[in-house]
Structures are given as C-alpha cells and as structure tokens.
Amino acid sequence: MTAEQTKNIPLKVEFTYAPLTELGSHDIILKLSEEQLTFNSGGLELLFSDQRKHNVSLPRNDLAGEPSNVGFLVTWLCENLMKDPRKEMFVLDDSVRPGILVLINDADWELEGEENYELQAGDEVVFVSTLHGG
Amino acid sequence: MDMFTTTDTHLTFLRTQIASTESQLRTLKAQLAQAELSAQTARQLHEAYQGGFPAEWIEETLGALDDSSERDIARKLRQDGGFEGAPTPAPAAVAVPVLDAGGAKARAGRWPLADEEYKRYGRQMIMPEIGLHGQLRLKNAKVLVVGLGGLGCPAAAYLAGAGVGTLGLMDGDTVEVSNLHRQIAHKVRTVGGMKVDSAVEFLQAYVKLQTFASSSPSDLVCSLNPNVKYAPYRSHLSPDKAVAIFERYDLVLDCTDHPTSRYLISDACVLAGKPLVSASALKTEGQLLVLNNPPRAPGDASSGPCYRCIFPKPPPADAIQSCGEGGILGPVVGVMGVLQALEAIRLLTAKPPAPPPMTDWMDLSMDSTPPVTPEVKPTMLMFSAYNTPQFRSVRLRSRRTDCAACSYQATVTQHSLTTGSTDYIAFCGSTTPLDPLPPESRISARDFARLPTDGSNILIDVRDETQYSICALRGSTNIPWNGNAEAWVQDAVKRGVMSGYEDGRERFVVCRLGNDSQLVVRAVREWLGSAVRVREIEGGFRAWREGVDRSWPKY
C-alpha cells in the first residue's frame, strides 16, 4: 500500500445537471481530479467541464482528525473542486442547498445518516438536481 | 399551575385521540372504496360468467383474482356448477359506433366488455399482468392528469389507449407552436386553443368540435379512444378546489412544470388520500416518483413518502429553469410521460392486499399498534438520455415523521388550502428581480441599429455557443455569460474585447432576452470600473426582432 492509498479515499462523485442550473447550457461547474487542478491554470474550460463524473481522492480524515464523512466531502468539494465563487448554488446554510438530492451508493443520504455517513473507498456520491420541467 | 398542566395533558390526549381516530376513519374509507371497486369488478365478472364464460378459462382467470370477494363469487359459481357444459354461443357482435361519445356499452347480462373492447384491448388483456380483471379495473378507474404538456400528452394518450374509464384532463394553458415538437396531442390546427380541448380532440372525438374552426367530420375517426369518459378542466389547479377535485379520482398524475404546482398536487393527494405519479424533465434528463403510495392516513408510517418528505424545502427560485429557458428534447419528456402511464396502469391493476383483521386495530386506545402491512420501498427513477446507463433507480427515504403534509404534525390541511394560509407562491419564492440599469447604460435595439457599422464600436453576444451558432450578428464576438462575473471579465479581456478601452470605442452587450446582458454590464463595472464605455441592448434579440429585423429567428 502506498502512502497515498492509506491517506486518501478514492470516491466517485457525480453531479447530474449541475448546481448552476440557470446559467446556460453547461452542466458542470466542478472540475476534475487533483492532476487536472495542477495541469490547468484555472479558466472557463476548467469551470465548465462537460464531464459530470469525477473520480476524486478525499483525505481519509477531516481537519479535526475524524474519519471523513459526507459533510466533509461537501466542504472539500467546495474548497477544492468548485471554481465558481457562487458557493450558494451548491451549499446554503452549511448544508447542500434545497433542490439537490444527495445519493450515497444509489440511496437517499437520509437513509445513510446524511452528513454523518463515513465515506468508504469506492463509494459513489451523486448530487442530483431536482427537475421541474414538463 | 397544576391545573393548567392537567388541562394541557388532557388537551394533548384529546388531540392525539382525534388524530388517531381520524386516521382510522381515513383508512376505513380507503378500504370501503377498495371494497366497492372489488365488488364492482366481481359483479361484472359474475355477469360474464352468467353469460357463458368459456369453461376452459375459468380456472386460469379465477386463479388470477386475489380479492376475497371475487373468490367468494368464484367459489359460489363453481359450486352452482354454472359453468359446466359448453357455453352458449355469444350473440352476434353489436357494432359499437365509433362516434358514440358515451363509449362502447357492454351488453348487459352477457359479457362484461363490449365486442369492440375485446378487440381493442385484447393484446394487453391476454397478458397475466392485465387479464380480464385488470381490464375491468382500468375501466372502473378514474385518473386525473394535471398538465397537458410534454408529460401529460403521452401519459394521457397511453392511459386512454389502455382503456382507463375516466380521464380528467387539467390545464389552463393554450397551445403554442413551440409545444408541438414534444406535446404530441396538439397540432397546428389547435394552436391558440386550450390545451385541454386540443387533448380531448386528440383522444376522443369531442362533442364540441366547433372548438376549433376547421374541425371536420373526418377528425372523428382520427381520435384515439372514444370509449373513455373525458372530464376537461380548463384552468390551472387552485389550492381551494384541489382536494375536492382529487377526491373524485383514484389516482393523480403530476405532469406540471413548476415547484408550486408540484407541492400543491402532492399536498392535495395526501389530503384526498390518492396515490401520485409525478414526473419531470429538462434538457436530456428526467425523474419519476411514485408518491403517497399506498395512500394511507397522515402519520401512518407504512405509507410511502409525499413530495414534501423527499423535498421539504423548495429550491431557490433563481435556481429553477424551465423548458423554455433550458431546453427540452421531445423524446426525453415523452419517455417520462409514458413511464407515468405505465406506473398508473401498474397501480390500477395491482391486486389489493388483504385488509388487516378488523378487531386488532379498531381498538381506539392510545397504545393500539397499527396494522402490519408490507414495507413500501420508495424509489426514484432517473433517466439521462446522454449518459450510461440511461436509467438508474435510487432508493428514497420513507415518510418523514415531521412532514408538513403527511405526518401527525401536518400543518398543511384541507382548511389551510381552502383559506389560502398555505401559500405556495410565497413558499416557493420568486426570482430576485434585477435592479434595472440606469438609462445611460442601456440602448434600445432601434437606436443600436442606427449606429455606424464602421468598427467604431464592439458588439459582444453573451448567449451560449449553441444559441450563437443558430443566429448571430456579423462582427459580433461571442463570450458566453455563465453567471461567474470574474471569469467572464477575464475571458473578455483575454479575447481582446475589453482591452484598449481607452480608445473611446463603445462596447454593446446583447443576449436572448435582455437579462444576462444587464448582469454583464454590471460585471464589467465591478471589475473594470466606469472607464469602460459599455451599454446593453434592452430586451436582447427579442427586441431586435420586434423593433429592427422581423426575419430574425425567434426560437
């Protein structure tokens, strides 16, 4: 096991149809993995990657040394992947904003303990934006 | 103080008792409705048997019937020996006039369905999932479709096709040309007419054919299923009438396009005790939910969640995008509407579970345990046309014990709906209105058209690339606005349209409707200061078409 593997949890994160729904045709505001973060210097092409599925490497423990949970993942995504300054489109009042359903391994996160669910390697977290059109 | 404590305890006790009793009353009413439906189906089957039900079908068909009432009849009929021997030949089929708005009539005392109905529904009736009993359940069912757009059109079409007895159709909108790529019930001739009338004409040769000036008798034979009884509602659903209308139906389909109606429909379904099939779609994505199923009384945890259980708070109004703004692919919303019809058929033809033993739960005492019922497993089906896999079913939570609509603590009541104290518009909020820019930061489309085209000014088109490639003004530069002011300004500088602004050249910003262009002007002011001469074209390309170029594509 490498040091990287012991420190980090590999996760799949997906955003269906993006937090920034009203802002044009681009789906995704969050960019990809660490490598791409260092590879690109940060511009629109990063901000609006068309890719909705992201493989991320989350630190195994949060800043307080506790096992990383979904609450920490949300904060971490905001700080590390989200390039758009309007965090309120994703997080409101310290939680994922209303209208975004969080799924952990294809289950509503409310079935899994919401923010307190401790992430495991290989977990799949999906942020689903509710649709209203018809 | 002791006296008050005692009084409070007593009040709490009484309230809990009332809630519990009301809950049981609702359950009883629901069971009564179920029993009535079963009895009706059984009666019709009985008539069928009396009429000469072929002996070789009996075992198979009766085996498919789970209801105790139907079983009783079956047993009785077997004992009577009513089916022994060859059935008497059926009388010559009576042709059902297709134009009969009342629908095909079964010949009393012989077969439960009319000859035309056996032919029409035969392909679905020969499947065990439907069978004769399922077809009769469909025929006895009343389904309300709220919204006759991209979801409601296909949903209503398949339900009418399947032979649902009564279809309520509700919409306050009129047909527009931009609806036709996906709203399959409407057509060029019904543009400008009520969607409800257009849909009824599509589904059934409607008696008031003069609704559309050019209707001709030949339209009658084009209708889908005249056997169905159609109940048109030519207005949007209002909170004060919702519960009363829903009570007339067995099932409701939410085919609307806004959070206000989604919360209202869900609340009214909970209050009226009806299951809800809800779908939505935008761009290339769709979502499907079966809610309040089975529709047990508020507080009964064995029922499925309502819309508020899943989404207790609406999204910010600014985050909501309509099909007109975001776009919609016809088959995507069509798939979702067809899936709604499928779920409706599955619910309507499902065999009802055996009722719990009455003695156990009629006990009104505080500690009575609710009847044991099979666990509901609520799910949401997500469809994403351009992803793999296209379909994904995810598990949802069950009822929320503090839900505003379906818990013991519900604050949404029939009274709050009727009086308007449950205010859906306030609940869902409204979009933040733009502070209009000062006049010196704006220019009308007409005035802009009069400016010289000698390169002395710069036109920036901030629509996205897809829209820009549909139509654009020559010489304009496309820098899409995505809501991020800093990033946009950086891009504009990089693309050269903001550099050298000391030269005195003026920048003009245009978008589709004149909203984003104002945000861009603001962003430029914020990041580059007032030295940049920048104005936005008021009303965007919509105003351009109206005031300058009538041939400009209106999409």
Ligand SMILES: [Zn+2]
């Ligand atoms: Zn609820």
